[in-house]
Amino acid sequence: MPAQTASPALFASLIDDVVASGSDTVPVPSPATGERHHDLPRSTGDDVRDAVSRARLAQLAWARAGFAHRRRVLLRAHDLILERRELLLDLVQIESGKTRGQALEELVQAAAVTRYNALEAQRVLRGRRVRAGLPTLVTTRVRYRAKGVAGVITPWNYALSLAAMDVVPALAAGCAVVQKADDQGALSILALRRAFIDAGVPEALWAVVTGSADEAGEALTDTVDYICFTGSTATGRRIAGKAGRRLVGASLELGGKNPIIVLDDVDPVQAAADVAYGCFSAMGQLCVSIERIYVHRKIAGPFTAALVERLSDPKLGSALDFDADYGSLASAAQLTRVTAHLDDALAKGATVLVGGKPRTDVGPWFFEPTVLTGVTPEMDVYAAETFGAIASLYLVDDEVEAVLAANASEYGLNASVLTRSSKTAKRVSDALVAGSVNINEGYRGAFSSVAAPMGGVKASGLGRRNGREGLLRFVDPVTVSRTTGVLALPRTGAEFRALEGPFLLLTRALRAIRRS
Template sequence: MRAPTASPELFASLTDDVVASGSETVAVATPSTGETLHELPRSSADDVRDAVARARLAQLAWARAGFAERRRVLLRAHDLLLDRADLLLDLVQLESGKTRGQALEEVYQAASVTRYNALSARRVLRGRTRRAGVPLASTTRVRYRPKGVAGVITPWNYALSLAAMDVVPALAAGCAVVQKADDQGALSILALRRAFIDAGLPEALWAVVAGPASEVGEALTDQVDYICFTGSTATGRKIAEKAGRRLVGASLELGGKNAMLVLDDVDPEQAAADAAYACFSAMGQLCVSTERIYVHRAVAAPFTKALVERLDGATLGSSLDYGADFGSLATAAQLERIEAHLDDALAKGATVLAGGRPRTDIGPWFFQPTVLTGVTPDMRVYAEETFGAVASLFLVDSEEEAILAANASEYGLNASVLTRSRRRGRRVADSLEAGSININEGYRGTFGSVDAPMGGVKASGLGRRNGPEGLLRFVEPVTVSTGILPLPRSGRDFGLVAGPFLLLARVLRAIRRR
């Protein structure tokens, strides 16, 4: 394994950027060995309040700077991200345990999101003329005002790309950001921020805090003008309640129990390759990963054989190169969660088709990609989000049965359909209850489409990131009307114009004028 680009000196330099007034730190381990990677400062509630106050002042100037200046800074940051790709790849791997290839997806996504928002903000958010209520009597225009300071709470699993997907559109829209980084993903976030600061972004405009959710997360949701959260449904509900009481907006990407439908016309080998990656990229520690596979009985035998062979032959590792197919779980807590779900399922009669055991010979939190069959509703793995390394395979006898089974979940984040027929795939997709649906791919088609909205339905969240929708969440529309002709102000005035007004309404209907 080659030596990492990152160093302890760099770690210390990056963590100095955390807003923290005290001396308390927490040790953060690397999944490859379980040893301490760096010490991360702890922020307090007062640190959060101070960061928000400074961000408010910086936001005033940033909003006045205009689209052209914001575009210039963001495009320069985009270039720096690509220049620093090796460093960012190293940090993502060292913090998360991902393979090099899966880290590359994050770096590419962060650059794509930055470029998209830099080039799209003016088009999406520029003021527009709207039809006035009474044509010729007035003009109406809608403009967009930045909401102010956005709070962003980013998890550890895809820290780099998820940070970019929330922070960058907020900056492009003219907002400031105070971001709570998870301990396990803080270095990636801080390196992302450093590229933007070096590109010319005012330091106070994007602040990073770190610490326990009970203190730092609560303080953040109490202070900001809009909140973005990615994480569990249980925590998302609490954040939504607090945002509702404060009458501020929120976008919430929450849990998933994502389904893949393998139809009876697939190429079993290709479908198995797609399913393996959809389930076990980042060891399944991704909100849009597949955890339920519904395979038509007609192709079940060759598909299952190909899937097991592919997983049994996969290379697990944490080297800083492209040699491994799958990486490590991120933390000891993740390993415990997966083993608890697996033990419960096996005790109640499930069968292991592939995997099923830890690989401590490679690293402390490595676990074989695991596929179960015989999973029943009384098992935790049946309906709960496992979030890592375990997927369940179910046989179905028809397309309709697969659709009903896929929709029989409280979640609705991502789904996928494997079929030789794109028309059939689109037809099945139209029946699935999910915020994003991929045909002949697991999740990357929708996840990487930065011009299209991404989010969940049902218990999988509220709001959307990416696309114009991802920008519009950070602004308030303001309607400005300018009078040209005087409108009636007295009973006599209304009497004089009543007939012409009603005639105007009929004319507008006749010419189909909205």
Template sequence: MTGSPLGRNDAALLVRDLRASGTTSVPVLAPFTGEVLHNLPLSSARDVTDATAAARSAQRDWRRSGPAARRAVLLRAHDRLLAGRERVLDALQTETGKTRGQAFEEVFQGASVTRYYAVSATSVLRTHSRRAGIPLVVRTRVGFRPKGVVGVITPWNYPVSLALMDIVPALAAGNAVVQKADNQGALSILAARRAFIDAGLPPDLWAVVAGDGDEIGNAVVDATDYVCFTGSTATGTRVAERAASSLTGVSLELGGKNPLLVLDDVNPASAAANAVYSCFSSMGQLCVSIERIYVQRAVADAFIGAFVERVGALKAGPAFDWTTDVGSLTSAAQLARVQSHVDDAVAKGARVLVGGRARPDLGPFFFEPTVLTDVTADMECFAHETFGPVVVITVVDTEQQAVLAANSSEFGLNASVFTGSVARGRRVADRIDAGSVNINEGYRATFSSVDAPMGGMKKSGLGRRNGPEGLLRFVESRTVASSTGLLTLPRTGPEFARMSGIMVALLVALRLARRR
């Protein structure tokens, strides 16, 4: 089935679900054309306050509904998201400028996390026994309580998948959500949210607001009980500082300058084909996208030749079908950032192996996928995140040099190792400072592994999404321990004197039995 761009009528139907009571709006442009897609109503701080109050009320009933009821709603939402995927794909392409295939990745990921947490939440969050300090005398159980209302602040680049990777586990754990959508991704989020509402999720349980980050983003941080933020390191740091003032917990997925290591035992042509997608999916506007490639000299010529040829053959265009390989940058600001990084590098001596030019003949924000070499530390693209279709290739002599270069960054979000031996890849992966490391894949191997934690090291973030870890951040663990009455614990000095020998003997016995 071939898709089509969202029109003003489609946008008007979707934005009715936005919590925005005022009359102020801002124009949102369609990246493929540069024309105004719609005027987005802006929320106010009062809208955030009202949405949070309604969410708290809805959350009490949602929590009391129990795990089975929540599971049923989320599984229906999974089915409705897939059944209505064409509308969501149209919204994603219209707002972000990505290809149909790369939009589909978002829907696939969103459905995956919805199914995963619907099915796994009950077992992860069940109340369970823990070993007591004095076996038989004390019984200890650990249970979980939802935090309440979770604030989720999402960016424009992957509005559906990044939203659902935080929102679904929050809901599965019994919380409500107030989400601040980026203006450029609000329609996609609202289209995905509609599947959940149609599946029976109470509308107040997941509220969506939009507007200026300083006003609306701060209001969400102040009003909620836990905050998930995805975006730049600079903004994420400010979110963490603001949340810390009220001891509100946060999880942050922030920037990356992600490396790919090409070792000397690869098939160069095969490695090049897989590496291209790792760099240019969604035009590099992806936190886990590869921006640095370190290739060992023994295979460098063959790999670089094949890589450059594959990049040059990528088909770009504003198509709402499956015929293109790369799409458009999302905004004029993105185009300016990419162009400035390339111009700065070239002015300081870097070579462009392929690409390097804007393509206004295709649309206002198109830019050719670009490969640079001879990049030095004084260039903007050397250490700073470009967040666009630009990758730097550097030739190294040894595996150790590649690892050292990969780790020579303030970021540690994602990395990749291409090798002919998975065992060798795992050994190298163990030496790389990144929260996720892929072997013979750029980012999708770890990104799609929804049962495994995902997050950054160093300045790439705090906390983890996905897996049990991604669920447990949304609950408070509570310990309840009871005395069995088998033995009365000492309370007075003489009682301690009589029992201390018995208690020491117990410790020695547990040690000899290697019991915890």
């Protein structure tokens, strides 16, 4: 399928790929207009269980096909992602309301994740020899066995890139995937999947289901061999509980209330540009985007002025081009959430530094990028994740106060520091408690580093995606040991007595030469 602009016929074709046996559908609106864009079928619990069963059969052959075959298929998929970029960019914008530039970030991320896992899976998972407990008498190696069927639950906000970050390493490791797509991001996921199917991934190996969390979500987490979830901390806790009861693994990327520290040696205009993008890319609807801004008092005046100037006349839009700097909130529910946080803060004494208004002149769910001051602990926006269009600015007297404030959160997903001093950057980044830390950038440095692990601490999640860790979560290590026959291992008391001295001598010798 060549690159093309999205069309109703294409929407219908992609929707046909959802595993759904009934006639129930749900209307999915477009953020650009607020009106129904398409109808999406609903998968039942039986649909999910059937998809998992078919995926199990497909996984056996896929695992046996080997690394070289999987690498070829995934690299073809990588090329198709790039060939179909206009279609994928259109779909991301149509479903999420983000700008073309932010959609491009998703596409590049999906391609990078696919390339990394295609090329690195064999090196990471090919198995290795390890030192045996009794050298010369025993040899030991570790091999990796694919877990089976991974269940992937992804949200609407970064449907393309988040799908790739969980699905592709699972495929590279030899697993099958059944993915529950959010309604608002299903088309993007289905188009991504189509590229992989056309590249040679068996259709049953990567199934996409939809439907409610209570039915489709529960059926998925009840039956798969490993669970990947991206979403709220509250839902993540429930999934973690179920995974624990079933004794299956899970990786959970959850909420964040991410801080950025602006120290007094920065260029205020450049820092304001970095902070504005870190806070309001995708209108703040990104797990790693910034919601708390800690500014050194010495630079607060020029920095604040530069930030206000940058955000005072935001270039908002939803056209399928690169003209807009800021997009729309994704849904009426998101607009309600943002408005509720703003109203609560203003009622309790906060002040709008810039923004603070819906922009229905542009589209139904557009909202100005908003920065608040005077935010205090009794306000919802102080500690709870807003996930959209609002950030709070606080003044600090030094870096110690900034670090303590940044770490004073139940979350620990991403953190950032802006400074010209590499020494200061290292000192502050080492002190921040978060799964990723960005220096002189809001989130993109760590988020784009697909060879490095990504995840959170505290209430921001468990496990890691990307890098070696992202591959290793989809396999079980198997230890295989073999006796060499050089000397029979003792079985009787007399045999142990005879070998006590040599065994102790061997143990002391290994300690002396520092061999593990």
